[in-house]
Amino acid sequence: MxxxxxxxxxxxxxxMHPEALQAYQLAALQTPGNPSSLHRWGRQARSRITTARDSLARALGCRPDELLFTGGGTEADNAALFGAARAQRARDPQRIGIVTTAVEHHAVLHAAERLAAEGFALTVLPVDAAGRVSVADAEAAIGPATAVVSVMYGNNETGTLQPVAQLGELARLHGAVMHCDAVQALGYARIDLGALPVDLLSLSAHKIGGPQGVGALYVRTGTPWEPLLYGGSQERRRRAGTENVPGIAAFGAAAQLAADxxxxxxxxxxxxxxxxxxxxxxxxxxxxxxxxxxxxxxxxxxxxxxxxxxxxxxxxxxxxxxxxxxxxxxxxxxxxxxxxxxxxxxxxxxxxxxxxxxxxxxxxxxxxxxxxxxxxxxxxxxxxxxxxx
Ligand SMILES: Cc1ncc(COP(=O)(O)O)c(C=O)c1O
The missing domain is CATH 3.90.1150.10 (Aspartate Aminotransferase, domain 1)
Incomplete structure (x- = not known):
């Protein structure tokens, strides 16, 4: 620069943070294998992904197997919304409600609008002058027909935090899946998934010193959710496609640093x-x-x-x-x-x-x-x- x-x-x-860049280079140059291959470069690549997943899980207070890597925050948001909405409707055709806010990132808002075009019932909650949604409005909107509630942790334009914990409790009360876009919060807010009542959480590496085009989706064990991409059995069949090993390794290093x-x-x-x-x-x-x-x-x-x-x-x-x-x-x-x-x-x-x-x-x-x-x-x-x- x-x-x-x-x-x-x-x-x-x-x-990119120099330590993340170093992790990227090691993965790209030293052992550039496919993590699905059984030879030593393949095993080394797999182990880099495991290390990154463990780092991210430690930073978030969740289990490593509840995290899957994506091609960025936008993909994580789309996978969360489409995956949970479709799974909820498949279980119960009456559950077609999507509740979100007017200040979400377009990765959430446009995905929700697409779901509305596919027959889901979309409610977009207003916000006050500070950009915050009211819990009372959410309470009125969330009910037994709600499939997914999607509310961001902190806004990317203003930084305003949302009452995610309270909204998550409301969602739980009604059997809705709670999604939270935490792309801007990672590295600046202490996110503890052991305590936060959130089922799906989106993250992106390039906001915390990692590379662009890498993200992650947290899927709490037992959450009604289905994958967005089909193909190979990568990410325990939850996100098909050869993993971006250098990017994921660098994301892990950046997440570790951000948490520390x-x-x-x-x-x-x-x-x-x-x-x-x-x-x-x-x-x-x-x-x-x-x-x-x-x-x-x-x-x-x-x-x-x-x-x-x-x-x-x-x-x-x-x-x-x-x-x-x-x-x-x-x-x-x-x-x-x-x-x-x-x-x-x-x-x-x-x-x-x-x-x-x-x-x-x-x-x-x-x-x-x-x-x-x-x-x-x-x-x-x-x-x-x-x-x-
Ligand atoms: C709140 C929020 N969500 C989602 C995204 C999309 O993430 P990505 O750029 O990794 O696709 C961004 C990026 O600006 C963001 O700020």
């Missing part, structure tokens, strides 16, 4: 966030800068800061920031290219023109207080110039 580049788009993707350094990661992200927000507010004032999401650190992930800047379009600001060597984003990576106002901010009640003033800074390894100060200074200078026009 360019040494002076300030990368504050870690919620879109994180650079969770408190330090949280503190560092929070400090950088505070320095950037404080610097922006001091220079531009609260009349110009507003925070989208939950301002209380107990109610949000520490590594995401979504702000609105009055009178400045995010596209122009992001272009100017990029020219000055700062990477941020205009919302989620998937929507920022499409000029659509963010569905998350819209669901939180923001008018379309305010969605287009919003910028997401997200933090990770390598970000420092000095970088936050410099970013605040450069952003404030650009904003003052653009607002004068």
């Amino acid at each position: 360019e040494p002076t580049y300030i990368y504050m788009d870690h919620a879109a993707t994180t650079p 350094t969770l408190d330090a990661r949280r503190e560092q992200a929070e400090a950088v966030r505070e320095a950037l927000l404080g610097g922006l507010l001091a220079r531009l004032g609260p009349g110009i800068v507003s925070v989208h999401g939950d301002p209380d650190c107990q109610g949000r992930l520490p590594h995401i800061l979504n702000i609105g800047i009055e009178g400045v379009s995010n596209e122009t600001l992001l272009m100017n920031l990029d020219l000055q060597g700062i990477a941020a984003s205009g919302g989620s990576a998937c929507t920022s290219g499409s000029l659509q106002p963010s569905h998350v901010l819209t669901a939180m009640g923001l008018a379309p023109h305010l969605c287009k003033n919003s910028v997401r800074f997200s933090f990770g390894l390598g970000n420092t207080i000095e970088q936050a100060d410099k970013t605040a200074e450069i952003t404030a200078t650009i904003v003052a110039r653009l607002r004068k026009r």
Whole structure:
């Protein structure tokens, strides 16, 4: 990476951690075998997958055999929704309800919409101004016909946490499968599947210093669920296809690191966030800068800061920031290219023109207080110039 580049788009993707990269290289270069082969390279490849699965299971407090590796967070979300919805309906044709929220990632929302097109009954719960779903609304929506409840752990655009434990209890009460997209939470929230009433949980490696295109789905033992992919008997027949061994090995190394350094990661992200927000507010004032999401650190992930800047379009600001060597984003990576106002901010009640003033800074390894100060200074200078026009 360019040494002076300030990368504050870690919620879109994180650079690979050197230890994860080393694990990747070892698997790719040293013993590049197929884990289904019986020879020594094959056995070595299999053992790398076992090591990674054990690391991830330790980090999450679950059994290794409850985890299957996927080709990323999107596949994990799709496998969770389609797999649980179809299995529930096969057991009981009356169970066709899907309950989710308006702020889910498109990997969940579009999968749920597809299920609705296949005859499932979809309920999309609204959120409040902080982006949080109400337990009372969920209570009214979840019932004996609910097949799947899918609610994310923490939002990718705002960081807002959802009451997943309470919603999981509700789902359990009615025999519904509880799915949680924890793609942004891994590495920043302590996820204990021994205590959290969740049946399916989606994860992605590239948000925690692992490679892109690798993810995992946790499937609690006994959960009504069927596979998405058919073919070979990999992943105990739950995800066919030759495993991405280097990617999985690197994911395991990154997950281990993220678990071992969770408190330090949280503190560092929070400090950088505070320095950037404080610097922006001091220079531009609260009349110009507003925070989208939950301002209380107990109610949000520490590594995401979504702000609105009055009178400045995010596209122009992001272009100017990029020219000055700062990477941020205009919302989620998937929507920022499409000029659509963010569905998350819209669901939180923001008018379309305010969605287009919003910028997401997200933090990770390598970000420092000095970088936050410099970013605040450069952003404030650009904003003052653009607002004068
Ligand atoms: C909350 C959330 N879910 C799912 C995904 C999709 O993960 P992947 O990029 O690994 O497909 C993302 C990625 O941005 C995300 O932030």
